[in-house]
Amino acid sequence: MEPLVAVEDVHTYYGKSHILHGVSLHVDRGEVVGLLGRNGVGKSTTLKTIMGLVHPNRGKVLFAGKPITGLPAHKLARLGIGYVPEDRRIFRLLTVMENLRTGLDRHGVTEARKQELLDKAFTYFPVLAERRNQAGGTLSGGEQQMLAIARAMMLEPKIILLDEPTEGLMPRMVSQIREIIEVLHREGVAILLVEQNVPLTLEASQRVYIMEKGAMRHHCAASELKIDDAVVHQYLGV
Amino acid sequence: MTPVLAFLQAIPYDQILIQTVNGIVTGMILALIASGLTLIFGIMDVVNFAHGELFMFGAYMGVVVLAATGSFWLALLLATLIVALIGAALQITTLRPLIGRDPLTTILATFGISLVMQNYALWQFGPVARKIQEPFTGQFTLFYLEYPWYRVLIAGLSAAIIGAFWLFLKYGTYGVWIRATTQDRVMAEAMGIPVSWVYTTVFAIGAGMAAVSGVLFGPLVGVNHAMGVDWILKAFIVVVVGGMGSLGGSIAASIFISLLEAYASIWVSPAQAVIVSFVVLILTLLFRPTGLFVPTPK
Numbered sequence: 001m002e003p004l005v006a007v008e009d010v011h012t013y014y015g016k017s018h019i020l021h022g023v024s025l026h027v028d029r030g031e032v033v034g035l036l037g038r039n040g041v042g043k044s045t046t047l048k049t050i051m052g053l054v055h056p057n058r059g060k061v062l063f064a065g066k067p068i069t070g071l072p073a074h075k076l077a078r079l080g081i082g083y084v085p086e087d088r089r090i091f092r093l094l095t096v097m098e099n100l101r102t103g104l105d106r107h108g109v110t111e112a113r114k115q116e117l118l119d120k121a122f123t124y125f126p127v128l129a130e131r132r133n134q135a136g137g138t139l140s141g142g143e144q145q146m147l148a149i150a151r152a153m154m155l156e157p158k159i160i161l162l163d164e165p166t167e168g169l170m171p172r173m174v175s176q177i178r179e180i181i182e183v184l185h186r187e188g189v190a191i192l193l194v195e196q197n198v199p200l201t202l203e204a205s206q207r208v209y210i211m212e213k214g215a216m217r218h219h220c221a222a223s224e225l226k227i228d229d230a231v232v233h234q235y236l237g238v
Numbered sequence: 239m240t241p242v243l244a245f246l247q248a249i250p251y252d253q254i255l256i257q258t259v260n261g262i263v264t265g266m267i268l269a270l271i272a273s274g275l276t277l278i279f280g281i282m283d284v285v286n287f288a289h290g291e292l293f294m295f296g297a298y299m300g301v302v303v304l305a306a307t308g309s310f311w312l313a314l315l316l317a318t319l320i321v322a323l324i325g326a327a328l329q330i331t332t333l334r335p336l337i338g339r340d341p342l343t344t345i346l347a348t349f350g351i352s353l354v355m356q357n358y359a360l361w362q363f364g365p366v367a368r369k370i371q372e373p374f375t376g377q378f379t380l381f382y383l384e385y386p387w388y389r390v391l392i393a394g395l396s397a398a399i400i401g402a403f404w405l406f407l408k409y410g411t412y413g414v415w416i417r418a419t420t421q422d423r424v425m426a427e428a429m430g431i432p433v434s435w436v437y438t439t440v441f442a443i444g445a446g447m448a449a450v451s452g453v454l455f456g457p458l459v460g461v462n463h464a465m466g467v468d469w470i471l472k473a474f475i476v477v478v479v480g481g482m483g484s485l486g487g488s489i490a491a492s493i494f495i496s497l498l499e500a501y502a503s504i505w506v507s508p509a510q511a512v513i514v515s516f517v518v519l520i521l522t523l524l525f526r527p528t529g530l531f532v533p534t535p536k
Contacts, residue, residue: 077428
């Protein structure tokens with residue numbers, strides 16, 4: 001069966017600077033895939049390219065075997081790609097509930113189904129239920145991260161692109177994020193996880209890619225890679 | 239008699255009350271025009287120089303439909319819908335291709351649209367002002383004046399339309415989409431919101447609001463091709479004084495400025511009273527450039 005998301009030899013530019021030099025990767029249905037690399041190697045740009053927020057000059061992005069290169073982001077969101085960006089990008093002046101509604105109010109979703117999705121999100125993140133009428137901007141960093149993930153879940157995505165979800169969070173929050181990745185995985189949602197936290201990534205993922213200078217350098221099963229591996233040392237400097 | 243008492247007796251209370259009513263009536267119409275303008279600016283970052291012409295087109299559509307059907311209310315409804323559609327078409331053809339370019343290009347584009355629309359109206363309807371017959375002519379006595387109920391109705395309807403619009407923004411799905419798009423266009427897109435259609439809708443709503451005010455205000459002034467110019471100037475003042483892009487601020491500023499002008503015209507001629515709004519504008523820009531009616535930015 002074809003992979004859920006496949007990126008094939010993608011070259012992406014920001015203006016004149018060449019960010020991605022022929023990136024290829026794939027994520028199968030229900031699979032958690034880690035994407036590692038130092039800062040500025042193009043991990044976030046890879047996610048943005050898949051999401052249609054930047055368009056590649058060369059190469060292809062496929063979703064369930066169909067080309068989606070060049071499609072606008074809102075169509076990709078409706079196809080089933082959820083995006084949780086690095087800086088979370090909560091709608092700060094919208095309430096928690098309204099933030100969720102941005103993904104929830106779609107054609108063809110019954111009221112019952114909407115309630116189910118909300119109930120599910122509030123079970124995973126009880127704090128969001130408590131703060132449902134509070135403006136998104138007043139939440140703490142960890143709560144905003146939860147809201148960003150819950151918001152993406154409202155789209156009933158087949159895959160979630162998670163960009164540094166644990167960045168700047170307290171250890172307790174980090175383990176909560178770790179748990180939610182596990183829960184999403186159990187539910188069959190695929191995840192492409194960009195992280196600086198190498199142990200967490202190796203633990204949560206089935207496979208990992210390592211990027212350097214806008215290209216893939218290494219690809220293996222997560223279990224093959226140990227934190228003290230020479231490869232990890234070479235590309236990630238830990 | 240003490241000087242204080244003399245001063246108090248010299249205040250023309252009846253005139254002040256009349257001018258308060260007048261100020262609120264013009265203020266509500268102005269608020270209706272300005273909220274379309276401020277909406278388009280706040281959400282799309284487009285300074286819409288064609289807004290006054292959409293107001294004027296609304297009034298002309300009102301004239302045409304009223305002549306054809308004889309119903310003022312039908313004219314109000316159809317004119318609004320037609321101009322909203324025209325607005326949507328204008329946005330798709332001229333503004334959508336400019337998204338992401340220098341804001342200056344949209345100023346030129348909308349200014350061009352305004353010239354085209356003005357001259358089209360002049361060519362189509364001629365230079366002689368048309369009149370819209372008000373739907374009813376009842377009056378009530380306000381001191382020595384016979385005050386038309388229609389003016390009160392205008393204020394009430396404007397308030398109702400703005401109120402309905404506010405509810406739509408606050409609770410409607412599209413309202414949530416619009417507010418999300420205002421805050422973060424890219425993230426809105428990533429949440430499946432069709433941002434370019436949100437922009438088109440916003441422009442159409444703004445155009446429709448301008449058209450409603452054009453028809454409503456038609457019976458009070460003549461309808462001619464240049465009627466938008468005066469109003470757009472005032473609407474711009476209101477949008478700046480109210481705090482660019484703030485809906486509540488624009489409404490407050492509309493009533494504030496209209497009241498000031500109304501009071502000023504007790505003592506000076508109405509033509510001179512206009513100066514008041516410019517004074518307020520200049521003072522605002524000097525001392526509180528973010529707007530009078532918005533919280534102080536941190």
